[in-house]
Amino acid sequence: MSMHRPSATLLRETAGTSDGDARTGGLPWIEDAEKIAPKDARDLSKLFFDRLRELEEGTHAHQYARNTLIEMNLSLVAFAARRFRNRADQMEDIIQVGTIGLIKAIDRFELSREVEFTTFAVPYIVGEIKRFFRDTTWAVHVPRRLQELRVELAKAKDHLAVVLDRDPTVGEIAKHLELTEEEVIEGLIASNGYNSDSLDLPADSGADNRGSTKTTSLADFVGAVDPAMELIEDFHSLAPLLATLDDRERLILELRFGQELTQAEIGERLGISQMHVSRLLSRTLTRLRAGLLVEE
Template identity: 40%
Template sequence: MTPRVMAYRVRHEDVPDTSEAFERAAGLPDGPEKDRTREEIVCAWLPMADRLAGRFRHRGEALEDLRQVAAIGLVKAVERYDPYRGTAFESFAVPTITGELKRHFRDRLWSVHVPRRVQELRGRVRDARDELAQRHGNMAPTVEDVALHAEMTEDEVLMGVEAMDCFSVLSLDANLSALDEEGSATPGDSLGGWDEALDAVINRESVKPNLRRLPDREKRILFMRFFHGMTQSSIAKDLGISQMHVSRLINNSCARIRREVMRDAA
């Protein structure tokens, strides 16, 4: 065992010696006995996986869920590890488990899709804030302080700060600080509804060319009926014809336009 690994084991008591178990598992064929040996190894290294999961506990995810993700990474590391390559299992397992935890945050917890570059900016801003907070106490660092410390532009810092809120979304029913006359406002109050007039716009545009082809009297009658809201009797009186004649002209004109619109659509 190298001096580096020995020094690491002194700092952490959750680094067991499972070299013999790994060699035994490597010599076994696939089957129940090999699975049991690997399970023993996983159980022995679970405390280390829990410690690695604890590093991510302040990022908006429950610690128990993080431990489960770390355990999955540990299982993958045990399955992939080759004891005959001369690398200590800890050196192989730590990046595997950490990578599994980072993928969990990257793929599962973002409520809003954020580009990879912005995610990286978020991490740099978070680390810079933590380091400055440890250095200067509880005083919150300014955007300029973070930019100088992390060697970033202020725009990049602001982008990273905005990305910190993308793990969770605000409910449409959440109360906002602004109050209106009727009480507290919510984000849902600012959302628009479906405009039923949009269907009318589509219909009007569809029939316009066909309306232009109608005789002048039929166009005038339809305009008076559907745009001015006049009754058939009022139209008949205005034009000096019978109400029955007006009704017949309206029905014939509408039927003609309907046929032409259906024909054009086909």
């Protein structure tokens, strides 16, 4: 039986001669990231995220770091998919859309958030899976033409969301599908003809460790506390600190967290490099975090 290897050992074993190679951006070379144990994946992910924000987007090193992060954390998709095990016939689709959620989480995660990536990523993954169910369950009769259009719209939205790192506009979807904006809007309106089964509908049954019959409902799989509720007090404390920032610092925060632009897109908007945006963002978040700690 193979023993679990500590992260430090894994780093030494994977570093090899490629540690300083520009193709990896100074990161250790990992041959098969999917085989890394979850604990090692958590430790390595911190290293890769820290370096990813310093690498220029579009370079081979940036692509390597991003792809390795995806592969190392695919176990999160499998973990999130378990709660939908009652839909075994759709598991392949569930894994695919869950992976899209993982990619979105990786592209939007910042180490400065001071939360574990697993905590940050799972809501993205589960949300993408739930969206998939909303988009594939009809509640009322809809003409076949609109049903087929809805499928095309869903695929186009997911594809463009990954490419643009944000939700696409009606115009962008129309251009991608070579349709008019009116046709896209008609398809989006028709999508409102979906609905899921009753949350009280039994979804699964089995026996617990004591042999007692156990029944679950859909509510057990989709219910969750909104984590944003816990942020209200932080938002109130943050407001006066934001007022101390200059116009450019506030604009960068708005573009990154309000409009969810990438650092490269912000750099193009402001006429500065992605690295400069990264440094400004890091400095601003450090000031805000220090201010919040003083308030506490």
